């Protein structure tokens with residue numbers, strides 16, 4: 686799909702926000718969209734939900750065009766927006782009970798309350814709740830209708846570790862119940878942990894997509910000769926600025942300081958030639974690493990690789 690908006694600021698009067706997003710989310714899977722601020726994640730979700738109409742391409746939501754579809758389709762989809770979108774003067778119990786009544790087969794309220802630990806503030810007006818409490822109420826509101834598919838825009842933003850775990854457990858439960866989940870997050874560790882499929886968006890374009898294993902080159906084919914690896918080495922001494930600038934690849938400092946014994950990471954070693962380039966740099970610098978190893982690459986490594994200019 687593509688999505689363009691008319692603005693006064695651009696030369697042609699139109700700004701294209703999404704210019705090549707091809708995304709499929711499956712039932713019983715967690716599809717995670719990641720990307721820097723302004724990449725187009727929320728816009729993608731809004732088009733997928735039928736809140737915005739793509740200017741080109743098409744969107745199918747449970748087999749229908751969400752922009753034209755009626756209330757029947759909306760009732761089958763749960764949505765948690767980034768800004769909550771909750772009525773501020775209402776109490777969570779009133780809100781959830783009301784929304785439940787709009788659905789044929791709602792999620793039992795007490796079960797949702799337990800899973801999201803809402804009981805302590807069910808009777809407090811939403812405007813008086815903390816940010817993390819509001820997030821959990823917004824998630825409950827997205828789920829109370831027992832949707833077949835849910836869109837969650839940064840569901841764990843601002844949550845403390847315990848609440849985040851509750852949300853993870855609930856997402857696992859949704860997945861194992863066969864519900865499709867599409868979510869955005871800035872927490873790459875969370876994306877790596879939760880995702881069945883990952884889409885990396887940059888400037889309105891999907892620049893990479895696949896399973897975590899496919900993107901990081903780990904997991905399914907650990908001995909694949911083509912998969913990039915992260916190399917770590919322990920430096921026998923601190924590296925000088927000139928040496929760092931001369932390195933054939935950007936180095937990441939894994940230790941707390943650049944000193945003797947510090948560990949350094951090289952994110953993507955993809956071939957023996959890359960190793961040779963690194964060894965040549967060690968030779969030029971008179972460095973003989975005390976230890977060299979390969980590490981599994983993370984989604985974060987891939988993210989930095991594709992988001993650097």
Ligand SMILES: Nc1ncnc2c1ncn2[C@@H]1O[C@H](COP(=O)(O)OP(=O)(O)OP(=O)(O)O)[C@@H](O)[C@H]1O
Pocket residue numbers: 690692700702720721722723724725726727728729
């Ligand atoms: N109605 C609009 N008119 C003009 N520009 C818009 C409009 N809506 C969004 N944009 C721009 O589109 C781009 C993508 O916005 P979007 O909210 O989809 O990004 P995002 O990836 O969700 O960002 P974040 O991580 O900050 O939430 C941004 O540059 C934003 O300023």
